[in-house]
Amino acid sequence: MQPIFRVVPNGVEILLYADDILLIVRDRKMEALHRKLQAAVKAADNPNARRSPSRNITIDRVVVPYTNRLRTLGVTLDRTLNFKAHCKMVKEACASRLRVMKAIGAYLPRGKRELTGNTLPTVEQLPRRSNRVWHAPKPSIVWDVKKAVRAGDPPEKVRPIIQNILSSRFHQSSVLYTDGSKCENTVGAGLYRKGLGRMRSLPQHCSVFSAEAFAIRMALTVPNIKDLVILTDSASCLLAIETSKSKHPWIQEIENISRGRSVRFCWIPGHAGIQGNNEADRLANEARSQAVVDIPIPAEDALRAVRSSIRQHWDEQWFASRDPKLREVKFDTYRWKDRDNGADQRVLTRLRIGHTRLTHDFLLNKTPPPRCDCCGVIVDVRHVILRCRKYDDARRMHDTNSTSLGAALGNDADSEKKLLNFRKEANLYKQL
Structure with missing residues (x-):
């Protein structure tokens, strides 16, 4: 719509709202008023005036990018302003959940309703899927x-x-x-x-x-x-x-x-x-x-059984096939709470899995493993946190004298804060 302002005659006011245009012309003589209004309508009706020659829209010299989808108030709209894009996204988001519900529902034979090797119970159907009807007597x-x-x-x-x-x-x-x-x-x-x-x-x-x-x-x-x-x-x-x-x-x-x-x-x-x-x-x-x-049992009980079965299967994998050094830090499969600071969480995660730039940078540089200049042993996370004599003063200052990696790298907020402060005091924070 922007070219309209350049093609209409001088003295014509233009008000725009969405795709509506209001042309305002003022003059004391009716003939001149008619002539100006006709010229303005003719100019506004010109296809070249309604089509912008440039696709770029700038605000303070910054180009606003075009997008084929717009998400507003939780609804995704495409360029034709219909709901096809929104329906497609909702369908994709719900597909996995629908497959789970079908697996635990009464639509499959009992022998096929299995998850992680455990047969799931039959689910009771709901008599109604909404609230009690308004005219029904209250119990x-x-x-x-x-x-x-x-x-x-x-x-x-x-x-x-x-x-x-x-x-x-x-x-x-x-x-x-x-x-x-x-x-x-x-x-x-x-x-x-x-x-x-x-x-x-x-x-x-x-x-x-x-x-x-x-x-x-x-x-x-x-x-x-x-x-x-x-x-x-x-x-x-x-x-x-x-x-x-x-x-x-x-x-x-x-x-x-x-x-x-x-x-x-x-x-x-x-x-x-x-x-x-x-x-x-x-x-x-x-x-x-x-x-x-x-x-058949209620769906909420069946879902609880599904979660319990998945958790049990996950625990079996965690204790049977995972590296024992990871279990030394994390004893179960329950989710730990992350820190608000992304850099702090990244440092903690690297320490917990035992892979840091300080201890594993040699793999990228194709050099021998680094050795501690104080103790003469190969540097690893256990040595730096628990054993290295060079950082004894920093450990005592921040009260991080733990005896095991599990205690030093646990999910306790106070312990995490002390550990991060110890790393900063020892000038190791940025090396991880």
């Missing part, structure tokens, strides 16, 4: 006990409160106690009612939250109960049922089953000497020694 959650009981209250205080609520509010209802249990690789769920006890052993990948939710769902399937009260010590499950935003399939099933029925959920403290809760806890613990029920 009835009773928090009276939580309001009356404080953490650390003795059982002698808790039991009368619960007995009072049971006799005053739930005396005409059927009361069921539920509980979940997890220990190492065994998971159990149990429910108890006078004359009734049920328990199930769940797949080992299920969490305690899932065990508690399964126990509540199991209580809702007990037949021939019209007015039901479920007492549980899992406040997290009750909060998930109440909020209506849970993506846990068993929580969503609890909401669906309880809809249209007379069901109330009540929180009680665990291990407070309540007989029904103790019996449900006993059944849940006994269930862990029973045969496991082959059922």
Whole structure:
């Protein structure tokens, strides 16, 4: 648009906004006004005026580069201002994640769902993928006990409160106690009612939250109960049922089953000497020694199993095939926190892997390995940090008298700061 300012006649004002042009002409005589406006329109309509002869745009003599893509507010647009480029980038970013989800989902046969040699569990499908519909009745959650009981209250205080609520509010209802249990690789769920006890052993990948939710769902399937009260010590499950935003399939099933029925959920403290809760806890613990029920598990538990399997496989590789000198510095595969200063982090990384310019520059220069001018031995990271007598004063000054590389090169922020200051004091910082 810039050539328009050069081709329109003098006395014509031009206002530009995006691709809109406003021509303003002033004159006392109508004939002159018409003549100037016609000349301005003719000049603006000239194709040469609308097309810039140069592709360069400069600001303070600096050329602004052209790009075929523009990213603004998280959206990528191409030169035609459509979303094809954005959709392509999102698709590429999600491709790997989609492959993982397909691998752990219920779309492949069980025998093919494998990762790092471990068979993955079947994933439970979600009844819904959004929040609870707005017109659905809200589940009835009773928090009276939580309001009356404080953490650390003795059982002698808790039991009368619960007995009072049971006799005053739930005396005409059927009361069921539920509980979940997890220990190492065994998971159990149990429910108890006078004359009734049920328990199930769940797949080992299920969490305690899932065990508690399964126990509540199991209580809702007990037949021939019209007015039901479920007492549980899992406040997290009750909060998930109440909020209506849970993506846990068993929580969503609890909401669906309880809809249209007379069901109330009540929180009680665990291990407070309540007989029904103790019996449900006993059944849940006994269930862990029973045969496991082959059922699909929630996706969040499956993802946790995937991460655990990958971590286990990674640890096996780290301890079996990696150089022992690296394990001397880093004992596990968990990620360490990086320093904010890039130069400091680069120095620390080189020291931890044992490859620095001071110790390995001879490989590039094709010269013999360097020897310490004080001790007469070949220079390496262990010698410089722990043993060289030349730097004893600098070590004492910065309190870096460690006895092992693991302690000297660990991920403790204070130790890292002392080590970096020691390197600077010894004039070794820039040599790494």
